[in-house]
Amino acid sequence: MAKITVDGIVYEVNPQNNLLQECLSHGLDLPYFCWHPCMGSVGACRQCAVKQYRNADDKIGTVVMSCMTPASDGAIISIADAQAVKMRSSVIESLMISHPHDCPVCEEGGECHLQDMTQMSGHNYRRYDFKKVTHRNQNLGPFINHEMNRCIACYRCVRYYDDYAGGKDLAALGAHHHVYFGRQEEGTLESEFSGNLVEVCPTGVFTDKTFSEHYTRKWDLQTAPSICTGCGAGCNTTPGERYGTLRRIVNRYHHDLNGYFLCDRGRFGYGFNSSDNRITEASLVSSHADEKGVRKPLTQQEAQRQFDALTAGDVVGIGSPRASLESNLALRARVGVKNFYAGFSAEQQRCMQAVIAINREQGLHCPDIRTLEQADCVLVVNEDITNTSPRFALALRQAVRNRAAQLATDARIPLWQDAAVRELAQNELSPLFILSPQGTRLDDVATETFLSTIAQQVALLSAIANTIDASVGTAATDEDSAEQARRIAAALISATKPTIVSGTSAGSEALIHATANVARALRKYSVQSAAINLCFAMPEVNTMGLALLMEEGGGTLDEALQRLARGNADAAIVLENDLSLRTTPAAIDAAIAGTDSGSAVWVVIDQLHNSFNARAQLLLPVTSFAEQNSTFVNYEGRAQSSHQVFPADAALRPGYEWLTPHDPLSPLLTTSETILFHSAQTLAAFAGAEKLLPPRTGMQALMKSPRQLHRYSGRTAMHAHSNVHESKQPTDRQSPMAFSMEGLSLQKDSSLLSAAWAPGWNSNQAISKFQDEINGELKQGCKGVHLLQRTLPPQSAMAVNSAKAGKKGTFVVYFIDHIFGSDELSAKSPAITARSVGPYLCIGKSEATALGLHQHGLARVSNGDHVVELPVLIRQRIAAGAVGIYCGAEINRHLFAGSVSVAPVNEDDNVLARSRQMFSDLIINDSLINNSESGRG
Amino acid sequence: MLRLIKDTLISQVVTLWRVFVHAFDKTDTVEYPDVQPQMAARWRGRIILSRDPDGEERCVACNLCAVACPVDCIALQKAEDDEGRWYPEFFRINFSRCIMCGFCEEACPTNAIQLTPDFEMAEYVRQDMVWEKEDLLINGTGKYHDYNFYRVAGKKIGGKDKGEARNEAPPVDVRSLLP
Structure with missing residues (x-):
């Protein structure tokens, strides 16, 4: 540890760091633009100037850039020095010379690093009387808005996009004061991490296009700490709500996991919440003879009554890797361990068992x-x-x-x-x-x-x-x-x-x-x-949670479907699961036929309509991740809490509330906290999970954390059109947070960091005020609880049966995933849909030539029993003897597992044009595609 | 005796005289509503939303009035037309909460929201004191006649391209190396 003196006060610092980082670590306010905690210093913007003195006798000193000066032992600097202050205010004045008069119509306004730094540096009046430089914008695709006039040329965007995220298509173009940050030609940003530009850009050059469509200022968003449901990584997010709809997702810093950055699926894949596809009311297929098959809406009370009546007997319960841990636990408690079955495909379940064993191995x-x-x-x-x-x-x-x-x-x-x-x-x-x-x-x-x-x-x-x-x-x-x-x-x-x-x-x-x-x-x-690092990515948010629950007993999906096909149950409850993605249509049809003959009913609890739950007799609407308190277990076995962001529509309930028999005498039995606490006590796999629950001591026991920032506006007007008499704020009995701006101040207790905000720091950069040091842990935040302990002794290597090779004349199939489209829920978000493609066949160049297939033409793919016609994508880089199939939502991947034969189909120009259009949106590192189709270099 | 008269009686007579003289003074009572009072232009009364000199809505839905409002009685939602112009999808003021403080007018960067000298806003039903954009929007510029935010702001909208706002140079040609 070294010591530096800042304005007469001595601080202990790490000499490996620079002065700016150490000043910010100690909570001092020092403006900066080009520096970013994850990307280091380049000294481009000159905004973080401070005065440095050679020794205690030096009264004159020199102005230095704090981001480019090491925090060496004995350094004496001054932030408040008049010359340094003057320098910083002159720098910001020059940076602002061409900044447009845009703040009221800028999506960044109110959470803008440039606004914050301008305030901090004391510049407020434009003295420069000459013309402002202006730029034309580019259309950068469905995710990002571009407004180049607002640029202050800090270069953070290209340093993030090119240097950090490995993007190739965003660059600093032009020269001198014509410098332009954009693509060589208009078009969708290729990187899967482009959304972080919204947070990396200190001004409003890059803003969230999906957010702009239903824009709300940061101070008006109701937010809560949440977990991304896009995959099993467990990234921390902050979703924001206004007027009852989810408006956006931004990153929430987690030291061990996502840090400062999210992927575009996580950031822009929230639109399914308010999509037309959402199940908004319970419905029951009528059993009366004269209106058989008609689906009738039910009120919540009727639905619960019907649900309890229909599932009174011997019930099969099928869990879900994308439902919360609590909902799965509640289903298991309702139907009993004997009747609880995993919602995985058979091979997925075998893989998960293997992965859990490996994750337990010392x-x-x-x-x-x-x-x-x-x-x-x-x-x-x-x-x-x-x-x-x-x-x-x-x-x-x-x-x-x-x-x-x-x-x-x-x-x-x-x-x-x-x-x-x-x-x-x-x-x-x-x-x-x-x-x-x-x-x-x-x-x-x-x-x-x-x-x-x-x-x-x-x-x-x-x-x-x-x-x-x-x-x-x-x-x-x-x-x-x-x-x-x-x-x-x-x-x-x-x-x-x-x-x-x-x-x-x-x-x-x-x-x-x-x-x-x-x-x-x-x-x-x-x-x-x-220990040797070894990890396995998980496809869904709670894959690991459900797999751990299955360790405690329960059957496989195949067993459930076979039992239903035999007619050996009175009802089946399917929790948030589209079974058509998990198994073959034949298996589902057999199960449904079996239940029909035995007049058993299917109850499906889900968020979005799909072809499977359309066949259910009773359909119950369930809250999404933003509308319920839940726990998800990520790929490491780390359980994390996701908090409710806003009260759901009255017809929707969390899965665990539908499933837990309602007891009016003890309504608290149905809360997520009780379910989690109970399972932590009774199930070995979840021992320790109760540490996720908020402490019931000190201030937290007396006060709740607010979901709204202290300057939340419009409280007495937002509902006034329906009733001028303001109703009470919704109360939240379930969680330590309140639907209110009142409660524990973030500055006092940030264990539930609803939104990063500190005085003078309105942008997400305020996160440095909540870290114990820059890039360090959050001061009070919960990092989650590891459920997997390394209890098994080191294993010797297992014998491996190598997979069978395909027959002659056939191709081995591998399935392609796409960041935009492969995840069931996010795929239904409009912005993600705009980037996703339909199913296609991917084949190597020599094989395609041998078969007579053309790029973007059609191919008939067959495995003997099933045939499908798919557009063809010829790629240079593909394993010999293999073809890839991207299934999208249309094709059941279980039908084509193994090997297939491929034959050309006579296509017309319409088909070619349609598939060429589709593939032009596809971004693949493959010279054959990129050169021939879109001219990207 | 004389002293008694001087101290009391004269005082009485003077008082009577003064009362009598007041009968010919100009009356202070205003015959409202038959006679309408003259309000100062800067009086803080009924809130309106004005239009810019080109007749377009001035409000750009920036939310600054809502956040400045101490009683939180303004709620609005931003929308955007095809050519980039921001406007409020709805704009609601709950006048039963409004305290006519004028902070919204001070906060407004476009001079859209203005307080007018009209104070006649009493209603029998409280629900009628909730005013929507259709009730608030007037067909004029209000107190500020010349200001048009979009002529100053850099954002491109329909009818105003990049580089056409006040004090702006034409958009740069990125491919040019000329100074």
């Missing part, structure tokens, strides 16, 4: 996202993480820069010297190996991408394990793959933090075991017997 470690960023050698197995668990991909883009960090440390360059570190490292990257059936979006930073089918990957992984530890796995059969295995093994062995990332989306248990075997073999070389 000697391995499941890295959080921050740990992923620190890996110095990464092996990605099969999972296309950019599309299934996108935040991982952003972390791996940082991991490959650890080579640069190493070089800089050796050259004694501080890591915050961003430009210097990049200049030094040039294109040097840490090793990243990818095994994948097709080219991935991470290929541009990968050392090598091995295009291989699952069977080839299993063989290669065995060979890698064998190269690392000869007692494990099987050696490669041919010299090529032996050489590949040696290269990967050598990189993994020489790394200090080797990390292996895979996932369950392929549904291959063999692959999971083969992947784990590599990690197990690596333990021999681990530095100071540190």
Whole structure:
């Protein structure tokens, strides 16, 4: 620890950091633009000027940029010095010379870093009388608005988009005062992380287009800490509501997980909440003879009565990996363990059992996202993480820069010297190996991408394990793959933090075991017997939570459907689950036929209409993540609380309220807190989960945390059109938060950080006021509770059955996921729909030529029993002998698992034009696509 | 005796005289509502939404009036036309809560919301004191005749391209290297 003196007060600092970072860490107000806690310093904006003195006798001092000056021991600086103050106010005055008179019509207004810094620097009147520079805007797609006039040229956008997130299509264009931040030509921003520009840009150049469509100022949003439901990563978010609809999602800092950034699925995939597809009322299919099959709406009380009456007997309950832990627990409690079945597909459930066992094994470690960023050698197995668990991909883009960090440390360059570190490292990257059936979006930073089918990957992984530890796995059969295995093994062995990332989306248990075997073999070389990092991405928000619950007993989905097909139940309750995504149509049809013959009923509790729940007799509407308190377990086994943001429409109830028998004498039995507390006491898998519940001591026991900022407006007018007599604010009996602006002040207690705000800091940059130091932990926030303990002793490598090869003349199928479209709920959000594509077939160039398929033409795909016609996408980078199928919402992936044959179909020009249009929206790192179709370089 | 008369009687007579003289003074009572009072132009009464000199709605739905309002009696929602102009989808003032403080007028960056000298707003039913945009919007500029926010702001709207606002240079050609 070093000591520095700021305006006569001595502070303890870390000499590795710069002065700006340390001043902010100690809560001092110092304006800045180009510096960002995640991106280091470049000294471009000159806004953070302070006075530095050589020693105690130096009374004159020199003005320095605090972001470019190390916080060395004994430094004496002054923020309040008159010259430094003058310098900062002159700088902001120059930055504002061409800033338009736009604030009232700017989406950033009220949470604008530029507004905050202008106030802080004391500039208030434009003295410059000459013309303002103006720019034309670009249409950057359905997510981001562009208003280039507002730019102050801090370069943060390109430093984030290009340098941090690896984007290629946003650049600083033009020269001198014509400098322009945009694309070479108008078009959708390609990066899957473009949404973070909204928060990274300190002004209103990049704003959230979906938010602008129903815009509300930050101070008018009702917000609560929430968890993203886009995938199983468990990123922390802050959704905001006004007038009863969800308006936007912004990032909520979590030290271990998402840090400052979200992916675009998480940020823009909230629109399904108020989409037309939403189930808004309970309905029952009439059983009267004269109006058979007619669906009749029910009031909430009628629906509950019908539900209780219909499900009185022997009931099958099918859980869901996208429903909250509480809802699953309530369903299990209602139907009993014997009648509780998982809502996974069969292969998914087997994979999850394997993953949980691996996550319990000592000697391995499941890295959080921050740990992923620190890996110095990464092996990605099969999972296309950019599309299934996108935040991982952003972390791996940082991991490959650890080579640069190493070089800089050796050259004694501080890591915050961003430009210097990049200049030094040039294109040097840490090793990243990818095994994948097709080219991935991470290929541009990968050392090598091995295009291989699952069977080839299993063989290669065995060979890698064998190269690392000869007692494990099987050696490669041919010299090529032996050489590949040696290269990967050598990189993994020489790394200090080797990390292996895979996932369950392929549904291959063999692959999971083969992947784990590599990690197990690596333990021999681990530095100071540190655990080897190994993690598996999860497709849905609570996949791990449901899998843990299944550890406590219960059957599989297949067993449930077979039992229903036999007519061996009085009713089936399906909780938030579209079973047509989990199994074949035949299995569902058989189950429905079985229940029909036995006059059993299907009760489906869900958020959105789909083809499956249209067949249910009783359909119950359920609240979305923003309308209920819930707990979700992420891929690490970390349980996190997601708080209700706003009261739902009266017809909607959380799943656990529908499912828990209502007892008027003790209404508290149905709260999420009680359910969680009860399960923590009774189920071993959830031991410790009660630590998520808010403390009932001190101030928190007496006061609730407000969901509204202190300047929430319009309280006496927002409902006045329906009734001028203001009703009481809705009370929240369930959670430690209130639907109010009153309660514990954020400055006193930020354990429930509804929105980052501090005096003088209206933008999201206010988060530094809630961190114990810059990039540190939140002072009071809850990081979640780890449910998985490493209790199993280290296992020796498991024998792996390699997958069967396909018949001659057929292709091995792998399924493609897309960040926009593969997630069931977010896919129904308008902005995400605008970016998603329909189902298609992906095939290699030589195979396509041999079969006579044309780019964007049609192909007939058949596995003997089922046939489908799909548009063709010919890609250069695809494993030999494999074809990819993107199913979208239209095709059941269980029908085409295994191998298929492909044949051309005579297509007309309309079909070609339609599919060409569709593929033009698809962004793939593949020279064949990008060059031929959209001209992107 | 004389002293008694001087101290009391004269005082009485003078008082009577003064009362009599007041009978010819100008009356202070205003015959409202038959006679309408003259209100100062700066009087803070009924709130209106004005239009700019081109006849377009001045309000850009920036929400500053709502946030300035100490009794939170203004609620509105931003909407945007096809060419980028912001306007309120609805704009509601609950006059049964309004205290006529005028903070909204001070906060308004476009001179849209203005307080007028009209104070005749009593209603028998409280619900009738909730005014919507249709009730508030007038067909004129109100007290400020010349100001048009969009002629100053940099944002492009229908009828005003980039570079056409006050003190703006034409949009730059990014591909030019000329100074």
